[in-house]
Amino acid sequence: IIKTQDEIEKMRIAGQLAATVLEMIGEYVKPGVSTGELDRICHDYIVNVQGAIPAPLNYNGFPKSVCTSVNHVVCHGIPSESKILKNGDIINIDVTVIKDGYHGDTSKMFFVGDVAPHAKRLCRITQECMYRGIEIVKPGVTLGDIGHVIQEHAERNNYSVVREYCGHGIGKIFHEEPQILHYGKPGQGLVIEEGMTFTIEPMINLGTRHTKLSKTDGWTVTTKDRRLSAQWEHTLAVTADGFEIMTIRSEESFG
Numbered sequence: 001i002i003k004t005q006d007e008i009e010k011m012r013i014a015g016q017l018a019a020t021v022l023e024m025i026g027e028y029v030k031p032g033v034s035t036g037e038l039d040r041i042c043h044d045y046i047v048n049v050q051g052a053i054p055a056p057l058n059y060n061g062f063p064k065s066v067c068t069s070v071n072h073v074v075c076h077g078i079p080s081e082s083k084i085l086k087n088g089d090i091i092n093i094d095v096t097v098i099k100d101g102y103h104g105d106t107s108k109m110f111f112v113g114d115v116a117p118h119a120k121r122l123c124r125i126t127q128e129c130m131y132r133g134i135e136i137v138k139p140g141v142t143l144g145d146i147g148h149v150i151q152e153h154a155e156r157n158n159y160s161v162v163r164e165y166c167g168h169g170i171g172k173i174f175h176e177e178p179q180i181l182h183y184g185k186p187g188q189g190l191v192i193e194e195g196m197t198f199t200i201e202p203m204i205n206l207g208t209r210h211t212k213l214s215k216t217d218g219w220t221v222t223t224k225d226r227r228l229s230a231q232w233e234h235t236l237a238v239t240a241d242g243f244e245i246m247t248i249r250s251e252e253s254f255g
């Protein structure tokens, strides 16, 4: 749905808080740290320093404040004291904060120690998929155009696009219309308009696109073939002549 300029200003603030959490946590992502420890550091920073609320905590019963998805975990990994990062791991940390009633939702891949070239390449191409989807955003573009450019880049690089999870409208509500699919055909689907705010968060697999939902914890999504998966996410607003990324980090040079 369409946001007013005042609402977009509030999303800018929430988005920048979420981006800052990802900038803060990087130095702690090292071999030997547990994902439970990373969650605690993020939670305490969000609550005590930012005076914000971690949106995942208790969202549909999710037990922690961020999602930590390691290696072949596609998304929704639950932080755990018993999950210790090791040299060579890749991990997505997904942060959503609520500030003044509005959500900012963003994630990135971190390398744990020395990561193999094929894993680094998956992470790079996945980030490029997200950027290529973002770069075409402007009023008049369709959701199918966005999905197509993401799918095209992933599949040209012999990777596959996860279908079961998608980007989403975001604002006062964590997930609202429209669904942003990370695959599709040019010209198809909803036409995007100025004032829409949504995430683009492609999950790209090294092997096949198929995923499994954990029967034990009911959250953790893994690749069926247990090969690597990567994800990057930004929250953005559609402007009169293009887009504005709400969750941009200072490490990113854009446009």
Ligand SMILES: CCc1ccsc1-c1ccc(O)c(O)c1
Pocket: 055, 056, 059, 060, 062, 066, 067, 076, 094, 105, 168, 175, 201, 233
């Ligand atoms: C942990 C939050 C959660 C629970 C069910 S879906 C979900 C989630 C996680 C990361 C996201 O970027 C998102 O949009 C939703």
Ligand SMILES: [Mn+2]
Pocket: 094, 095, 096, 105, 106, 107, 201, 233
């Ligand atoms: Mn997210």
Ligand SMILES: [Mn+2]
Pocket: 105, 167, 168, 199, 201, 233
């Ligand atoms: Mn999201």
Ligand SMILES: [Mn+2]
Pocket: 069, 070, 071, 072, 073, 074, 075, 090, 091, 092, 228, 229, 230, 231
């Ligand atoms: Mn992964």
